[in-house]
Amino acid sequence: MGDRLPDSPDFATDRAALLAGLGRILPASRLYGELEDLKPYECDGLTAYRNLPLAVALPETEAEVQSILKFCSANQVPVVPRGAATGLSGGAMPHHQGLLLSLAKFKKILKVNPVARTALVQPGVRNLAVSEAAAPYNLYYAPDPSSQIACTIGGNVSENSGGVHCLKYGLTVHNVLQVRGYTMEGEPVTIGSAGLDAAGLDLLAVMNGSEGMLTVITEVLVKLTPKPQVAKVVLAYFDSVTKAGNAVADVIAAGIIPAGLEMMDKAATHAVEPYVQAGYDLEAEAVLLCESDGTPEEVEEEIAAMRAVLEKSGATSLRVSANEAERLRFWAGRKAAFPAVGRITPDYLCMDGTIPRKNLAKMLLAIADMEKKYGLRCANVFHAGDGNLHPLIMYDANQPGELERATAFGAEILELSVALGGSITGEHGVGVEKITQMCAQFTPEELALFHGLKAAFDPAGLLNPGKAVPTPARCREYRQIRGEQA
Amino acid sequence: MSQAFEQQCRERILAASAGAPLLIQGGGSKAFYGRPVQGEILDTRSHRGVVAYEPTELVVTVKAGTPLAELEAVLAEKGQYLAFEPPHFGSEATVGGMVAAGLSGPRRAQAGAVRDFVLGVRLMDGQGQALNFGGQVMKNVAGYDVPRLMAGSLGQLGLLLEVSLKVLPRPVAEATLRLETSQAKALTLMNQWGGKPLPIVATAWEKTGEGESLTVRLAGARAAVQSAQAVLGGDVLERGAAAAFWDDLREQRLPFFPAAGSFGATGSAGGPALWRLSLPSTAPTLELPGPQLVEWGGAQRWLASDAQARHVREVVEKAGGHATLFRGTAEAREQAFHPLAAPLLAIHRRLRASFDPRGAFAAGRLYEGL
Numbered sequence: 001m002g003d004r005l006p007d008s009p010d011f012a013t014d015r016a017a018l019l020a021g022l023g024r025i026l027p028a029s030r031l032y033g034e035l036e037d038l039k040p041y042e043c044d045g046l047t048a049y050r051n052l053p054l055a056v057a058l059p060e061t062e063a064e065v066q067s068i069l070k071f072c073s074a075n076q077v078p079v080v081p082r083g084a085a086t087g088l089s090g091g092a093m094p095h096h097q098g099l100l101l102s103l104a105k106f107k108k109i110l111k112v113n114p115v116a117r118t119a120l121v122q123p124g125v126r127n128l129a130v131s132e133a134a135a136p137y138n139l140y141y142a143p144d145p146s147s148q149i150a151c152t153i154g155g156n157v158s159e160n161s162g163g164v165h166c167l168k169y170g171l172t173v174h175n176v177l178q179v180r181g182y183t184m185e186g187e188p189v190t191i192g193s194a195g196l197d198a199a200g201l202d203l204l205a206v207m208n209g210s211e212g213m214l215t216v217i218t219e220v221l222v223k224l225t226p227k228p229q230v231a232k233v234v235l236a237y238f239d240s241v242t243k244a245g246n247a248v249a250d251v252i253a254a255g256i257i258p259a260g261l262e263m264m265d266k267a268a269t270h271a272v273e274p275y276v277q278a279g280y281d282l283e284a285e286a287v288l289l290c291e292s293d294g295t296p297e298e299v300e301e302e303i304a305a306m307r308a309v310l311e312k313s314g315a316t317s318l319r320v321s322a323n324e325a326e327r328l329r330f331w332a333g334r335k336a337a338f339p340a341v342g343r344i345t346p347d348y349l350c351m352d353g354t355i356p357r358k359n360l361a362k363m364l365l366a367i368a369d370m371e372k373k374y375g376l377r378c379a380n381v382f383h384a385g386d387g388n389l390h391p392l393i394m395y396d397a398n399q400p401g402e403l404e405r406a407t408a409f410g411a412e413i414l415e416l417s418v419a420l421g422g423s424i425t426g427e428h429g430v431g432v433e434k435i436t437q438m439c440a441q442f443t444p445e446e447l448a449l450f451h452g453l454k455a456a457f458d459p460a461g462l463l464n465p466g467k468a469v470p471t472p473a474r475c476r477e478y479r480q481i482r483g484e485q486a
Numbered sequence: 487m488s489q490a491f492e493q494q495c496r497e498r499i500l501a502a503s504a505g506a507p508l509l510i511q512g513g514g515s516k517a518f519y520g521r522p523v524q525g526e527i528l529d530t531r532s533h534r535g536v537v538a539y540e541p542t543e544l545v546v547t548v549k550a551g552t553p554l555a556e557l558e559a560v561l562a563e564k565g566q567y568l569a570f571e572p573p574h575f576g577s578e579a580t581v582g583g584m585v586a587a588g589l590s591g592p593r594r595a596q597a598g599a600v601r602d603f604v605l606g607v608r609l610m611d612g613q614g615q616a617l618n619f620g621g622q623v624m625k626n627v628a629g630y631d632v633p634r635l636m637a638g639s640l641g642q643l644g645l646l647l648e649v650s651l652k653v654l655p656r657p658v659a660e661a662t663l664r665l666e667t668s669q670a671k672a673l674t675l676m677n678q679w680g681g682k683p684l685p686i687v688a689t690a691w692e693k694t695g696e697g698e699s700l701t702v703r704l705a706g707a708r709a710a711v712q713s714a715q716a717v718l719g720g721d722v723l724e725r726g727a728a729a730a731f732w733d734d735l736r737e738q739r740l741p742f743f744p745a746a747g748s749f750g751a752t753g754s755a756g757g758p759a760l761w762r763l764s765l766p767s768t769a770p771t772l773e774l775p776g777p778q779l780v781e782w783g784g785a786q787r788w789l790a791s792d793a794q795a796r797h798v799r800e801v802v803e804k805a806g807g808h809a810t811l812f813r814g815t816a817e818a819r820e821q822a823f824h825p826l827a828a829p830l831l832a833i834h835r836r837l838r839a840s841f842d843p844r845g846a847f848a849a850g851r852l853y854e855g856l
Binding site for chain 1: 540541542543544545565588594595598599601602611615617618619621622623624625626627628629630631632634635637638639642643654655656658677678680681682683684685706707708709710712713764765766767768782785786806807808810823824825826827828829830832833834836837839840841852853
């Protein structure tokens, strides 16, 4: 499925000329053109969508990146940048007429500056490695996507990755100070600064979440945060998802900004518990994980306030982590939710809609109805504090029609997210997966402005073409079908 | 009301051209900021009011012409606030102007800037099209982040019609401390504290007739503020005096800031210009003529100086930062902002052309010819 990019223009790339040209820039050991070498690059974390590139390049230096981009620019060859390919929306799926540019060799942590509280890293550095390097100074890199063991900073910037602590500590966009890289034409650019702002328009804001479509990133300066002295998490169980959803709003209404506020439904805890033995109550319909961090006194004060609110909101039972090991165990279940669900179903689709918190319960009830309508099960994991949903729709690709039903199920969730005042994607990006739903969220005029914004960075439209922003033709077709259904 | 206002704007935008462009203006409180530009005023102040506010969602949506003071009063009623603490520079300041100017107050280093709190915008582009980007949710990566791009765009990309902002509950406790210290020592202290889990939300070093002092504001849970007070030491400022100090700093009413009208051209005899230096917090004390006031843990430094612009920019750039001629004569403000590298300037030009292809909005507020 999705083995072509219908939203990309056609490129008449000459494969032999591409390999010959790149062969003058890179040694053969870092340039692939044979099928068996290309195969591992055919998809990212969204494995349902695959495409083979014409070639894969693994540059090691900025000079090589620049030369490759200049060559591709001169020869009208599309380029798709790729980090660790843990992305879940197909943003790093190759272009069948283009080059896959892997930044995997850019994995040096260039400098950790404990006084300035910054880390200068290459884009191929893993998210968690930054925090590990900063740990001796009691600092860490705050955004913590569930894939943080594997995902890389370059990809985090491209997707504006979140995590379980972003309600309090922000998304990638709030934690990146500067990126350096090259435009598709091979011009060096420094966006942002080592200070708190830069001259001119805030291009750093659009770099975050740009899905590898504006520039190729070769260096990132991230902000480090002092490690809180203590963290504790409250597990609150509820006998209905509605009550759990309302409890989330009650916590915020009480003036509390938890360090993390996550929710799992019964299907999710049942998938997770055998996998990680977190000790969750399997009878409960929903569980909230509500975290407080800070000084010991601060945490005591806040945990007491959280308990009071959650009890009043109808929690059937509460547990506070007694020590750091227990806190990590409580979180382990949440962080392992995706692989745990992966164990109980041959395939699953992970959705990423975001809605106003007040509509959490409404959305959960609608998803329960959709499970019946499509005849598929769905486990629900939420960044509840941010209203960011991760319904995991379980299916079996080997059963005829199941992938189609799962896709339709997912599309309905995303469209409902938009209808409830939210967005089709909170942190996973549009990529190829949600490109059709972009037509539901934006008007043709708004999409045209996105195309214009991309062209400001990449006038020839060669960098990751056919992703994230649909063509007018796709949206005309989408509206026609919707119109007929209505 | 909104529809009528939008229709009126659309007509004016379509009637405007590069030869007779529109100059978007709210209360005009930040008209001093940026390059001097001419145009027929498009006044946003009739487009005012809160569109939606649900405290439990931590989001407020307001029309761009809403007075900033009015918005802050609405939030205060629910115990919430704009954590980036925007300067008003006059009672007429509007929410649209706040976003377009992109200026943040004393809390910026800890809380984030305006752009960090902009979740969504409704804007009208140079072709009179009303467009919505972002929304009312905390996390949204559908499409490029146009809402944050609008922060600090100074009316060069389009007319802001509505903005959605993230708001936060006011901290439970606050305290302000003052320590006697030199600038060099203050910079060291601020960077050391920055690496510790202390609830410091604002800092300001200044030299007055009474000496050199570092003022530190703590905010957060009561227990955290109390224990930090013990760690930092210094004298505790009385509540009223503390609030007045931070307000006066934000609004540039401290004695350091000469009266708004008195600024001269750089290097002329007309009096010093006010420079805003944005630097890595660890940059050492900069050797530049004229007094300095240091905020944001060292990352924002105000300089009242009659030094040549080129000299100021060289020194700041060498230290890894950029310099804005914040207040000065019209002539001096011809180069208000730090020059951009050629590839970035090219991106700026094309961006502007894609938002405003006909040049309906007066060009040149950021850079000449842009």
